[in-house]
Amino acid sequence: MPDKPRLTREQIAQRAALELPDGAYVNLGWGIPNLIADHLPKNVQVYFHSENGILGMGRRAKPGEEDLDLVDAMKVPVTLISGASFFHQADAHLMTRGGHLDVAVLGGFQVSEKGDLANWKVPGAKGSGGIGGAMDIAAGAKKLLVCMEHTTKEGAPKIVRQCTYPLTSLSCVDTVITDLAVIDVQPGGLMLREIAPGWSFDEVQKLTGAPLMTLGRPPEIKLD
Amino acid sequence: MPDKPRLTREQIAQRAALELPDGAYVNLGWGIPNLIADHLPKNVQVYFHSENGILGMGRRAKPGEEDLDLVDAMKVPVTLISGASFFHQADAHLMTRGGHLDVAVLGGFQVSEKGDLANWKVPGAKGSGGIGGAMDIAAGAKKLLVCMEHTTKEGAPKIVRQCTYPLTSLSCVDTVITDLAVIDVQPGGLMLREIAPGWSFDEVQKLTGAPLMTLGRPPEIKLD
Amino acid sequence: MAHKVYSSLDLAVADIPDGARIMFGGFGGAGFPNNLIQALSQRGIKDVTAISNNCGTKDGELGLMFKHNQVRHVIASFPGPHAHYFQERLAAKEVALELVPQGILCERMRAAAAGLQGFYTTVGVGTEVANGKEERVIEGKRCILEMPIHADYALIKAEKADELGNLTYRLAARNFNPIMAMAATTTIVEVEEIVPIGAIPPEHVLTPAIFVHRIVQAKGIRYAG
């Protein structure tokens, strides 16, 4: 199995982009989620929120176009779309926590079968770690997607019965998109909705730390 | 005593105006307090706050000058001074409750010897009554003045041991300015600081429902 | 792109059901969604829970809905002595009133908007406002627990909207409108002018489009009563 092709990070982002409905207000977190903006279908217009107080972020600024007062939550110079607005950080998080974002997409270290998310601290890592906006975003988004690799570099499952990493938020994840599968967190457990080309249910189950369900034979992950 | 002259409402306001330090942020409530703005000493600049979201209210609008989108908390068309600002009502009351106003001046039905204030509802009166901003203002102002007549129309004391009218806020009043006296609420009780011209301590005490203290012979109420 | 601009006041309020919880912006005559209120009342809605600073003036503002006995429950800070129809309905026990201090009304709506589950305040301690509320001492101060106020709809008034729903307000007509816009599931705004997207500078937007769901241009009653 190790040499079977998996989705690339760009492909995970591409798949995740299809989960964003037209007109949605969306926050993208660090890591793979940050690649999503480049993969939006042409006919879809979404409005990107940044927790430092921007609604209507556009693409990243090109060289020479940067304004250091106009950065996203990752300190990357960005641009605005027409109709953008600025507000202070308390209002920015009123939006995250108060259920105003239609979709938020975060990276993840672990997701449990109940939808618990761990994404801010690796046990034993050096340094303070940092929470940032993740806890507010995870607690409040109407729909929370997590994009991550299906397994750690060492091959251990990142989808687990119970998170062992420090938690970000309980029962918050709606859908996990990995390099092997699209999985919905449902009241009864984890439902495998789509699967990477060339992979079988049993193969993905073996790399997953919690039981998966499926309705018949899961279709291949669609990318457009 | 009934025919002895007392301060007029305008004079109470005139006396209260002297309690506003230069540069102070001030909220004026209904009734006598609303007359204070006309009596500010020439060398004093204060900034008037209105709980509907104005800082830097100026004088009332003259006929022909009114803009119905620019009204004070009493629905009276007003003007702005240079350097005014607008904000929403939650921020307006963040200012009142959060201790940002240097002085607030409210009208009163009763003030107790502990500085409790009753000013929003007359027992037995018809109708719903209404709280408005008074409770937030009373709870939060750095210094709270109450301007009112010393006695009711029937001659009953309005300064009392314990309020019998519905309360606005507990232990909130710093100073009461009436048509007979200026009285500070102190931890040990009510301190008569100034007295109306021609009135004796004993005469004022008789019209007051709680014991007054004084340091020697109280001076006459100063009006400028 | 979502289409938020409605062609008429009637369409903008057409689906608000009987029994809805509705916030109404405005203070002191300024910033009331008078045209939306007219449309809502004319539709014959009933059993509304109204959240508003006041209860109108005679036929004006919310007064109309009390005249037609369309409100069952009111959460307000200062119903107003000139809210004749409200006062009549209250005396006849046709409407129930919850009185809330004005700033606490704002904060309870903001708490709903911000996804907070309640807050402690010293405001109202020892008064009738505290009746039935949890009290505790925090750092030596007596406090009561106040709960969020959410609404199904907010009817608000703004000066300008762009087609995405970014809003500006004129002078003190801002008042409760931005808070209510944030605290309701569906926010409907009547505006004096609809401007092209991009016409409002991003730093001057007072209510970001995320809080606005329906926009209707109203040329009608600006001030009532």
Next chain:
Amino acid sequence: MAHKVYSSLDLAVADIPDGARIMFGGFGGAGFPNNLIQALSQRGIKDVTAISNNCGTKDGELGLMFKHNQVRHVIASFPGPHAHYFQERLAAKEVALELVPQGILCERMRAAAAGLQGFYTTVGVGTEVANGKEERVIEGKRCILEMPIHADYALIKAEKADELGNLTYRLAARNFNPIMAMAATTTIVEVEEIVPIGAIPPEHVLTPAIFVHRIVQAKGIRYAG
């Protein structure tokens, strides 16, 4: 009229005592009061409690104060992997850290600003953030009680100030600055430009003058690190 305009950065921070609780605005490199931080650090202040989203970048922003070991306690949401001096001091146990979710950090400061005594939130429930905090269930949701964060001083950055202290911010350099301005006893702002009173239209003021106590024009380090 109060005179809020200071002639130098040094004078603006001259009386901040050792051990002060200080908020520092800024996020992602934008809106940091870098010149005030420099002045404060050069003065040799010590034992500061710093309230800030992050802990600087190398020598930049708050990094300078960690380099000189001037901070004893930090309340932050995302100290940052590039906050080398902070991370060193933390490893050496020369500074204590309280990690707070970013939105909750904003709300706790706003609660202090707004005279609220605490609030319940679902954010952080079941995580290390909840350690030592009261937990209860409200309407079926597990919540923790979060307390206000107040400061003696806020050091913030704005674009323009008028001489009364009304402020505007540029683009996303707004971030934490307006909240911190409201939450401190004394707010000190460095600005790019001081404009005459009346030059900022009342509807465009982003921080009203009541929250601003000292103004200093800074031509120096705008972005650091």
